[in-house]
Amino acid sequence: MPATVSSSPGPSPAGPPRSGSPAPGRLDRAAGVQAPVRLARASVFMLSLPLVRTFRSAYGRSAGRKRLIVVRLEDADGIAGWGEAPIAERPLYGADTAESTWSALTGLLLPPLIGRPLGGPADAAGTWAPLIGQQYAKNAVETAVWAIASARLGVPLARLWGGARDAVPVGESFPICDTPEALLDEVGARVREGFGRIKLKIAPGWDVAPVRAVREAFPGLPLSVDANCGYVPGYGPPGAPWAALDEFGLVMIEQPLAGDALLDLAELQGCLRTPLCLDESASSVNQTRTALALGSGRVVNIKPPRLGGILPAIAVHDLCAGQQVPVWCGGMLETGIGRAFNLALAALPGFTLHSDMSPARMFYACDLVEPTFDIRPDGCIAVPARAGNGFPVMPGRVADATIRSWESDGRD
């Protein structure tokens, strides 16, 4: 049967949601994409990539090398799609780890998919619907199936998902530095390259002083902070550091308290003018809905690997659009494989704030895609216009970085 795009144009036009209008319904459109696929082969690669810079946040420091997993799926016609699980070795940001993701991919998610006829990406996601957790593994497989579907249809992902723009405004996420002076030098360099919003990682001991230094040096710069759950309610003297940070006109304060501390977050939000942004808290569609209803935040960071795929990410987009809650696409130091999906997702109309989308060159000596992407002088990164993976994946570079691999054609 030839591959087809669902004839439905989607229930609502592109553009910002109007008050009282229904949610834009991008989920129905994406879930309805028809692209019959039968997977013939699946490969999983555990990679160790050299980092060109230390990334330090409230969770600690990644330095030297970073593990990540990439998945390659191939259909019966030889069309390949790649997906990425930008996992960490330790369960700090989320519960998944490199080893748990490996075991979920090779033991749970991939074996039932090989040889099974799928009507499209939603069918793949349907095979693991009853399984809880394993978000990074689900995301890697779902995105790889999307890449095959997009290649078969000859339609770029952003168009399949109802994207409304061909370039995305981007910001940079700044790790904790040794001194505010070192931070100022780096922020200046990124602002000159065109990054339109700067996000500073904060943690107890690295908060008000560095934020003040950047604010004073760049008075009009859209600035935000990300605490990665690094504070507890009642930390420090009353109000500290939130009352001081509230004076800097920040775009948002991302995840000041633990992900599941929805009541404490709502209480803190009630004391601040600055919107709180949900990152670790937005771990599922339902938890995001609960957090918004409680007032635990007013902005949502959407990351497909944290949510377990593109379809749940689009569901959160639709939820937020229906409530006029601005969203943006966060990152987890993905290579160009993962970033291509993030860029396509950030083309959806609800993504009105700058995405964390620094080019892979900021972290890795060599990207896994070629050509890779970079920021344009206007501060935007172009949404991939190519069908399939968006950026061509270089199998030789994957092979060079592989420390362990698994492959199945379903006969084992």
Ligand code: OSB
């Ligand atoms: O909290 O947004 C986060 C990286 C790894 C895990 C969590 C986070 C981050 C970042 C990096 O901030 C953003 C990026 O990928 O550019």
Ligand code: MG
């Ligand atoms: Mg964050």
